[in-house]
Amino acid sequence: MTPDEYCARKAARSGSSFHYSFRLLPPDRRRAITALYSFCREVDDVVDEVSDRSVARAKLAWWRSEVAAIYSGTPAHPVARALAASNEHLPLPEALLQTVIDGMEMDLDQVRYADFVSLETYCHRVAGVVGLMSAEIFGYTDPATRDYARDLGIAFQLTNIIRDVGEDARRGRIYLPQDELARFGVASADVLRCRSSPQFAALMGMQVGRARAWYERALSKLPARDRRAQRAGLAMAAIYRTLLGEIERDGYRVLDRRIALTPLRKLWIATRTAWTTRSP
Secondary structure, X not given: OOHHHHHHHHHHHHOOHHHHHHOOOOHHHHHHXXXXXXXXXXXXXXXXXXXXXXXXXXXXXXXHHHHHHHHHOOOOOHHHHHHHHHHOOOOOOHHHHHHHHHHHHHHXXXXXXXXXXXHHHHHHHHHHHHHHHHHHHHOOOOOHHHHHHHHXXXXXXXXXXHHOHHHHHOOOOOOOOHHHHHHHOOOHXXXXXXXXXXXXXXXXXXXXXXXXXXXXXXXXXXXXXXXXXXXXXXXXXXXXXXXXXXXXXXXXXXXXXXXXXXHXXXXXXXXXXXXXXXXX
16 A cells, blocks of 8 residues: 555545545645645544543654655654645644644643634644645635635634534543633533533524634635635535524534535535636
8 A cells, every 4th residue: 555545545544524525636746735634634543532641642753754754765564654745735733743743742731722712723733734734735816815715714723623522521531622711610520520501502503603713714815816725724614604504503413423414415515615626
């Protein structure tokens, strides 16, 4: 199996919304973004699947050395090898890949966030910089597109946090800011025990509103001349914004279920977005 085949299989198996938007890209850019996505999955899996924190920390340290090896020409892992190959044509800054690992390490040390300021730092590391790297892969002509891409990455992460509240709680994690839980009268213990309430629904309504505001903030920064180049990101945004609507319509019942769109619906949304951005 080639490094590109390994990455393609990992992306396909994940069932992620991102997989559908990747189809909008030409082959070289599709291979590069698939490799980047696979890297993010690999390091995220370390945190989610390795219960011993010392082992997880050692694995992330190994990934740090693999990232360094991408730039010295000696990576061993198929994902790192795929990134090294794509870097020859679509180079990514090493510091941004290392920043993603910084974000994953936060999950080893921190399971609560006092306020949104601290949560935004986490979101920037695990998703904002991924947005920046994605913009490099997709291509742009106006530097303002980088601001759009960073904010869009944070919007995606906020959506993931909303969707995965119950799943994260079962791992002992609460990404919802603690001061906001207190403001709405929601106890951390109730979140960890997946106990829903009108107060929790109101809290989640506020979280959805904030995520939508981040999408609007990001999209307002995208220069018109870069819309076509960034159509894969726009397709992701359309899918994720639709998901927020489904969560809202379902009464924010995210503690005991994982609300998702069907593969066919994701494909339709991605295709529709590609059609509407076909011209500059």
